[in-house]
Amino acid sequence: xxxxxxxxxxxxxxxxxxxxxxxxxxxxxxxxxxxxxxxxxxxxxxxxxxxxxxxxxxxxxxxxxxxxxxxxxxxxxxxxxxxxxxxxxxxxxxxxxxxxxxxxxxxxxxxxxxxxxxxxxxxxxxxxxxxxxxxxxxxxxxxxxxxxxxxxxxxxxxxxxxxxxxxxxxxxxxxxxxxxxxxxxxxxxxxxxxxxxxxxxxxxxxxxxxxxxxxxxxxxxxxxxxxxxxxxxxxxxxxxxxxxxxxxxxxxxxxxxxxxxxxxxxxxxxxxxxxxxxxxxxxxxxxxxxx
Amino acid sequence: xxxxxxxxxxxxxxxxxxxxxxxxxxxxxxxxxxxxxxxxxxxxxxxxxxxxxxxxxxxxxxxxxxxxxxxxxxxxxxxxxxxxxxxxxxxxxxxxxxxxxxxxxxxxxxxxxxxxxxxxxxxxxxxxxxxxxxxxxxxxxxxxxxxxxxxxxxxxxxxxxxxxxxxxxxxxxxxxxxxx
Numbered sequence: 001x002x003x004x005x006x007x008x009x010x011x012x013x014x015x016x017x018x019x020x021x022x023x024x025x026x027x028x029x030x031x032x033x034x035x036x037x038x039x040x041x042x043x044x045x046x047x048x049x050x051x052x053x054x055x056x057x058x059x060x061x062x063x064x065x066x067x068x069x070x071x072x073x074x075x076x077x078x079x080x081x082x083x084x085x086x087x088x089x090x091x092x093x094x095x096x097x098x099x100x101x102x103x104x105x106x107x108x109x110x111x112x113x114x115x116x117x118x119x120x121x122x123x124x125x126x127x128x129x130x131x132x133x134x135x136x137x138x139x140x141x142x143x144x145x146x147x148x149x150x151x152x153x154x155x156x157x158x159x160x161x162x163x164x165x166x167x168x169x170x171x172x173x174x175x176x177x178x179x180x181x182x183x184x185x186x187x188x189x190x191x192x193x194x195x196x197x198x199x200x201x202x203x204x205x206x207x208x209x210x211x212x213x214x215x216x217x218x219x220x221x222x223x224x225x226x227x228x229x230x231x232x233x234x235x236x237x238x239x240x241x242x243x244x245x246x247x248x249x250x251x252x253x254x255x256x257x258x259x260x261x262x263x264x265x266x267x268x269x270x271x272x273x274x275x276x277x278x279x280x281x282x283x284x285x286x287x288x289x290x291x
Numbered sequence: 292x293x294x295x296x297x298x299x300x301x302x303x304x305x306x307x308x309x310x311x312x313x314x315x316x317x318x319x320x321x322x323x324x325x326x327x328x329x330x331x332x333x334x335x336x337x338x339x340x341x342x343x344x345x346x347x348x349x350x351x352x353x354x355x356x357x358x359x360x361x362x363x364x365x366x367x368x369x370x371x372x373x374x375x376x377x378x379x380x381x382x383x384x385x386x387x388x389x390x391x392x393x394x395x396x397x398x399x400x401x402x403x404x405x406x407x408x409x410x411x412x413x414x415x416x417x418x419x420x421x422x423x424x425x426x427x428x429x430x431x432x433x434x435x436x437x438x439x440x441x442x443x444x445x446x447x448x449x450x451x452x453x454x455x456x457x458x459x460x461x462x463x464x465x466x467x468x469x470x471x
Contacts, residue, residue: 051351104355107362129357132347139355143343195367198357202343242374243439245366245450262442 037119039067043080044124045087050135057133059124060084066117073125074101074112077137089137096252099187102128103137109189111252128192130201144188147205151213151231156224166285171278174220181215181260183253184208190247190257196240204240205232207247207257213238214264220277229268238268365454373432376425383425420469427464431457 043064048057062080069079074091081087089112090100096114103112104126117123131139155168191197191206205213217228232238238261247257266272341349361367394401410418435457438444444453 046355048353057353104360107360108364124360126360127355129355129361131355132350132352133355134352140343140347140352146343193361195357195371242370243436243445244370245445245447246364248445248447248450249364249366256445259442259445262439262445265440266442 038121039065041066041117041120042122043076044122045077045080045137046126046133047087047136048133049086071116072113073103073105073110073115073117073123076117076123077112077125087137088135097185099185102187102189102192102252104128104192109193109250109252111187111189114252128188130198131192141188143202144191144206144208145186147209148186148212151205151209151216152224152228153212153216155216155219155222156227157221158223166282168221168281169279169284170220170281174278177218177220178215180255181211181218184211184215184255185253186212187252189250189252190255193246193250194241195244195246196242200236200240203236205237207241207261210238210241210264211255211257211260214260214267217264217267218274221281225274232264232268238264241265365451369432369454369457373429373436376429376432379425380429383422416469419471420465423468424461424465427461427468430464431460434460 041064043062044059045062046057047060049055062083064076064079064083066076069075072094074094077087077089077091081089089103091113092098092100094113096111099111101112102109104110105112105115106118106120106124109128112125125137127133127137127139131141133139157168160166186208188206188208190211191201191208194207197204197206213228213232216222217225222228241261243258243262245258248255248259251257263272267274391398435444435453438453444450
């Protein structure tokens with residue numbers, strides 16, 4: 001019995017070390033708190049009643065016992081909504097995959113559903129910075145999604161047949177290039193953390209959109225690379241990035257928009273060339289082949 | 292007998308009266324629904340393309356706070372200091388250039404003027420260090436930026452490590468220039 005438990009413990013430590021090895025760059029250092037923090041916290045939440053309320057935005061204090069609600073900031077917000085039903089915020093999946101609940105917590109952007117409540121006495125929640133506020137923590141994301149749509153976030157083949165007819169093959173190495181790029185959920189934590197996007201949000205694409213632009217450019221199955229790079233070639237769309245790197249610090253999924261943009265800039269300027277795909281994308285879908 | 296009592300109850304009780312009143316109302320609304328309701332038509336107008344900022348300004352929506360609330364992180368602080376140092380260096384270049392064009396005397400005249408102030412060596416060293424610091428910072432951070440342009444050294448750990456070593460390099464360059 002004892003040896004069985006020891007085996008489990010050993011296996012667990014092996015799993016733990018393997019997980020740490022393969023995890024993304026954002027390594028969370030778990031430190032034990034010096035003393036347990038009082039669960040009675042004060043939440044300062046940005047409130048704005050909407051354009052018809054004729055009020056100015058303000059910070060309202062809510063006292064909340066965090067031992068009575070779930071661990072994440074979204075759980076605290078839902079508990080506050082129980083107290084004050086007029087509080088409004090976006091949320092959907094509660095697991096960090098939809099990107100709806102982006103808020104500014106203690107000065108940094110995060111997804112409320114996957115961020116644990118920090119061990120501070122006063123917790124400040126603002127909407128994501130430099131966006132027009134519709135109501136409370138809900139902001140107008142129109143220009144963010146317009147920029148995303150403008151980079152044509154879909155596969156473009158030059159001689160495409162009817163949609164869905166062909167399978168486009170990709171080697172494992174080529175697929176590995178997309179890791180760290182396809183996981184972006186468009187929460188806009190990175191773009192709204194970037195001061196350059198604050199000042200030039202209409203013409204600068206922002207880190208999230210540029211990450212996706214890079215994702216489609218280096219996809220080995222995509223054939224419109226030249227046109228995609230040509231479209232990004234002006235002073236504002238990509239090159240307003242000054243490598244401030246607030247985006248990488250803010251990404252709640254642990255992705256690296258800064259690195260993607262650096263590589264994208266090298267592709268746009270012609271210093272690097274997109275490598276050829278390792279296998280022919282049409283080898284399993286030759287027009288002559290039968291299904 | 293029972294039937295007589297029931298009818299008496301129905302005619303005078305409040306519940307009975309209420310029931311009569313409600314059925315009267317119900318018949319009225321049915322009569323109105325039976326007539327043809329009024330329908331108005333409006334020509335379809337597609338939504339106008341309005342610029343994001345113009346639309347939101349028209350709606351008087353506030354902008355969510357940015358500089359006032361965002362956390363000061365090493366990444367953004369070093370970046371803005373790089374820009375500020377660059378602006379100061381541009382100011383130096385402009386001052387030197389315009390001074391060379393406009394001022395009546397040679398630069399040696401102005402150096403003699405500063406020597407004439409008889410400042411202590413410590414003050415001179417500090418003043419030189421203060422003047423040289425934007426150059427030292429911009430030079431060291433510039434090397435870091437050029438390194439980033441090769442798409443290397445961009446992980447958060449490396450950014451912080453190179454950031455701190457860049458600050459050390461800044462102090463070294465500044466002290467070297469001030470000692471000249």
